[in-house]
Amino acid sequence: MxxxxxxxxxxxxxxxxxxxxxxxxxxxxxxxxxxxxxxxxxxxxxxxxxxxxxxxxxxxxxxxxxxxxxxxxxxxxxxxxxxxxxxxxxxxxxxxxxxxxxxxxxxxxxxxxxxxxxxxxxxxxxxxxxxxxxxxxxxxxxxxxxxxxxxxxxxxxxxxxxxxxxxxxxxxxxxxxxxxxxDPAALASCRITPGADAGVFALEPRFRLDRRGFTFTAILSAEGRELTRVTVPAATGVPVTVPVPSPRLWCPSDPFLYDFVFEVRNENGGLIDRVESYAGLRKVHIEGNMVYLNNEPVFQRLVLDQGFYPDGIWTAPSDAALKRDIELSLEAGFNGARLHQKVFEERYFYWADKLGYLTWGEYPSWGLDWHLPEARYRYLEEWLEVISRDVNHPSIVAWSPLNESAHPSPETLAIAYPDQATLERYRTFVRNIYDRTKCFDPTRPVNDSSGYIHAKTDLWTVHPYRATAAELKAALRPADSEVMTHAPKHECAYTGQPYIVDEWGGFKFIPESHRKTAQAGWGYHGLDLKTPEELCAKIEEQVDVMIADPGIAGYCYTQLTDVEQEENGVYCYDRTPKVPGGDLKRIFGKKPAWDKTK
Structure with missing residues (x-):
C-alpha cells in the first residue's frame, strides 16, 4: 500500500x-x-x-x-x-x-x-x-x-x-x-463528442505546439481489440471523425466504455506523445417534455449528493470512498445524482462512467453576490473551465450552473431584485450563462438555475419540500398553473420543458445506533421520524405521487448522506445505512406509470 x-x-x-x-x-x-x-x-x-x-x-x-x-x-x-x-x-x-x-x-x-x-x-x-x-x-x-x-x-x-x-x-x-x-509539442487536450446516431466519435485535439509534418493518430479499441485507427495531420482544433463498427451504446444497464490511444508523431514518424483515454457512445436529448437517453425516454431517479466527508470535508479519504458513494446510491435504488454545490473531482466521474451512473454537473454558486461585476466575471470564467475539464464524461447528462439564485419569499425577492432593472440584469446574466454553456456544449440539456427563478432553461426544475403526499401533489399541479412556479412574476414562462422535481424529501431520521452521537441537527418539515418503517412510508407516498404523474420526467431526493448537522440522508454521515437493505431500492426503483418495460 x-x-x-x-x-x-x-x-x-x-x-x-x-x-x-x-x-x-x-x-x-x-x-x-x-x-x-x-x-x-x-x-x-x-x-x-x-x-x-x-x-x-x-x-x-x-x-x-x-x-x-x-x-x-x-x-x-x-x-x-x-x-x-x-x-x-x-x-x-x-x-x-x-x-x-x-x-x-x-x-x-x-x-x-x-x-x-x-x-x-x-x-x-x-x-x-x-x-x-x-x-x-x-x-x-x-x-x-x-x-x-x-x-x-x-x-x-x-x-x-x-x-x-x-x-x-x-x-x-x-x-x-x-x-x-x-514533449514540447505534446497533445494538450482532446475533446471527445459521441455521435451515437451516426456511430462515430468526433475528436477535437489541441496541441501544445503546432508543427509542420506532425501527425495525430486515434486508435479506438474495445475489450482489448483494436477497432479503428485514424491518422491525420496534427492541427489544433481541426475535427477528426473516428467510425465505430457495430456500435455499443453506453447506458446505466450497460455502461460500456471504448478505449482510446492518442499518438503524436514527428515529421520522421518518431513517437513524441502517447495518451490513453476512454469514452462512452451515448446521446442525450429532449423531445417534448421528456429527456431521452439513446433515443429512449429516461426517468431520472436522482439523489442529491453534496460530496462531504467527516474526515476529509470536500476531499474523499480514498479513491475507494468515491466509488463506494456511487455504489451506496445504486444500492438504494437511484440511477444517478445531482452533484450539489460542489465540483466533484475527476476520479468521481471516472467511477460514474464505469458504473453507469447518471450525473448532473453543478457549480458551487452560493456565496456569489450577483450584483457585483467581479463576481459575475469570476463565475463565468471558472464555470467554463469546469465544463472544459469534464465535458468528455458520458455519465454527465445535464449541466446545472446555478442553484436557488434567490429564495422566492416576497421579503427576499424585494431585497435581491428591488426594481425591474435589477431583475432584468439578473435575467440577462442567467441567459448569458445558459447561452455560453450551450455554445460550449450543445450535446447536453442545461438547467439554468436549479429551483426558484428560471430565466432560460432546457429543464423546468422545482424544489417542493412538502411534509405530506397530498401537499406535494397540490404543489406540483397548482390550480392556476400547468407546473409549479417559485416566483411567477420573476421567472420566465414555462414552455413545455421536461418537468423535474430536483429537490424534495429531506426527512430526518436518526437510527438508534447514532442517536447518542448525533448532533442537535435538523431535517425538513420539523418531522423527527422514529423508525426505518416511518421513513420508508413517508418517502414511498411521495414517490408514488410523482411516478403516477405522466408529466414528470424525474426527481432528485434530498439526500444521499447526512452532512454534519443536516440529518436527512438515507445514509448516516459515516455512510452506515439507516434502512435495511432492499427497502429503499424497492421504493426508489419504482418506474413511472408511462414506462411499460419489464
Missing amino acids: SSIPRPEYPRMQFRREDSWLNLNGEWRCRFDFGKTGVERSWQEKTDAYDRTILVPFCPESTLSGIGYTDFIESIFYARRFTIPAEWAGKTVLLHFGAVDYAATVWIDGREAGRHQGGSASFTFDITAFARPGVEQTVVVHALDELRSGCQGGGKQSYGPYSAGCHYTRVTGIWQTVWLEAV
Missing part, C-alpha cells in the same frame, strides 16, 4: 502514467491571518513555516493533521521535490486538481503562475524553473476570502460555525498535486 495519500492517477481520460510524479503527502504550511505573507516574502522564507499538513486534505479536515475550522483566509504551503533527471529536455507541467480559492505558485522563490477559482483544475508550465535531478522548493499561496461575495463557496459556512445547510469550510489545496513530463 502506498504511503502517499490519494496515490491514484487523477485524470483517467488523459493518462500518461509512465511520466508523472505525485506530490501529495507531507508539506509544510503557515497560516497568514494578517494576509501579509507576500509582503514579508514568505514565498522565499520557507524555514519559518510552523506546521505540517497532509496534502491533498484541507487544513480544516482531520485527515490533514490540523483540523483548524475557524476562518483561514490566507495560507502558505511549501515542499521540496526533485524532478527526475531523465525529464531533462522535456516540458514539465505542474498540475493542481483544485485549490480554494486564488492560488499563486513559486518555484525556488520565482513566481510560476496564478489561478483564480476554487473548483477548477489548472496547470502551470514550469519548464523555465525546472532543474532535473536537483532538489527544489515549490510554494503555494492560497487566498480564500469566502465572505467577499466575489467567489462561489457552495455549502461552506459563512459564519464561524456550521449551521443550517452550511458546513465546515475548505481552504487551500484540496485535490491532488502532481508533476508531468511531456
Whole structure:
C-alpha cells in the first residue's frame, strides 16, 4: 500500500502514467491571518513555516493533521521535490486538481503562475524553473476570502460555525498535486463528442505546439481489440471523425466504455506523445417534455449528493470512498445524482462512467453576490473551465450552473431584485450563462438555475419540500398553473420543458445506533421520524405521487448522506445505512406509470 495519500492517477481520460510524479503527502504550511505573507516574502522564507499538513486534505479536515475550522483566509504551503533527471529536455507541467480559492505558485522563490477559482483544475508550465535531478522548493499561496461575495463557496459556512445547510469550510489545496513530463509539442487536450446516431466519435485535439509534418493518430479499441485507427495531420482544433463498427451504446444497464490511444508523431514518424483515454457512445436529448437517453425516454431517479466527508470535508479519504458513494446510491435504488454545490473531482466521474451512473454537473454558486461585476466575471470564467475539464464524461447528462439564485419569499425577492432593472440584469446574466454553456456544449440539456427563478432553461426544475403526499401533489399541479412556479412574476414562462422535481424529501431520521452521537441537527418539515418503517412510508407516498404523474420526467431526493448537522440522508454521515437493505431500492426503483418495460 502506498504511503502517499490519494496515490491514484487523477485524470483517467488523459493518462500518461509512465511520466508523472505525485506530490501529495507531507508539506509544510503557515497560516497568514494578517494576509501579509507576500509582503514579508514568505514565498522565499520557507524555514519559518510552523506546521505540517497532509496534502491533498484541507487544513480544516482531520485527515490533514490540523483540523483548524475557524476562518483561514490566507495560507502558505511549501515542499521540496526533485524532478527526475531523465525529464531533462522535456516540458514539465505542474498540475493542481483544485485549490480554494486564488492560488499563486513559486518555484525556488520565482513566481510560476496564478489561478483564480476554487473548483477548477489548472496547470502551470514550469519548464523555465525546472532543474532535473536537483532538489527544489515549490510554494503555494492560497487566498480564500469566502465572505467577499466575489467567489462561489457552495455549502461552506459563512459564519464561524456550521449551521443550517452550511458546513465546515475548505481552504487551500484540496485535490491532488502532481508533476508531468511531456514533449514540447505534446497533445494538450482532446475533446471527445459521441455521435451515437451516426456511430462515430468526433475528436477535437489541441496541441501544445503546432508543427509542420506532425501527425495525430486515434486508435479506438474495445475489450482489448483494436477497432479503428485514424491518422491525420496534427492541427489544433481541426475535427477528426473516428467510425465505430457495430456500435455499443453506453447506458446505466450497460455502461460500456471504448478505449482510446492518442499518438503524436514527428515529421520522421518518431513517437513524441502517447495518451490513453476512454469514452462512452451515448446521446442525450429532449423531445417534448421528456429527456431521452439513446433515443429512449429516461426517468431520472436522482439523489442529491453534496460530496462531504467527516474526515476529509470536500476531499474523499480514498479513491475507494468515491466509488463506494456511487455504489451506496445504486444500492438504494437511484440511477444517478445531482452533484450539489460542489465540483466533484475527476476520479468521481471516472467511477460514474464505469458504473453507469447518471450525473448532473453543478457549480458551487452560493456565496456569489450577483450584483457585483467581479463576481459575475469570476463565475463565468471558472464555470467554463469546469465544463472544459469534464465535458468528455458520458455519465454527465445535464449541466446545472446555478442553484436557488434567490429564495422566492416576497421579503427576499424585494431585497435581491428591488426594481425591474435589477431583475432584468439578473435575467440577462442567467441567459448569458445558459447561452455560453450551450455554445460550449450543445450535446447536453442545461438547467439554468436549479429551483426558484428560471430565466432560460432546457429543464423546468422545482424544489417542493412538502411534509405530506397530498401537499406535494397540490404543489406540483397548482390550480392556476400547468407546473409549479417559485416566483411567477420573476421567472420566465414555462414552455413545455421536461418537468423535474430536483429537490424534495429531506426527512430526518436518526437510527438508534447514532442517536447518542448525533448532533442537535435538523431535517425538513420539523418531522423527527422514529423508525426505518416511518421513513420508508413517508418517502414511498411521495414517490408514488410523482411516478403516477405522466408529466414528470424525474426527481432528485434530498439526500444521499447526512452532512454534519443536516440529518436527512438515507445514509448516516459515516455512510452506515439507516434502512435495511432492499427497502429503499424497492421504493426508489419504482418506474413511472408511462414506462411499460419489464
